[in-house]
Amino acid sequence: MSQISTKLLEHFSNDFAQLLETEYDYNIIVKIGNQNFKLHSLILYQRSSFFRKELSTATKKNNIIEITLTHTSVESFKILIN
16 A cells, blocks of 8 residues: 555545544444443444344434434443443
């Protein structure tokens, strides 16, 4: 891989990772306990077969999908999304 390709891939990866840190244009709210996480379906869909299944059957309200997780701790979920 050329140096230019490597740098482009690195920049793309960093841009993608920043989506985890921003609420801009989010389309999912994951509720765990009393905390809400505003996320992007694209990331969850690509990272997790569980969320692929959830997203395939979810309904939108005002263009936002809400998913409530009852058997997951906030700490575990933070590890999962990072």
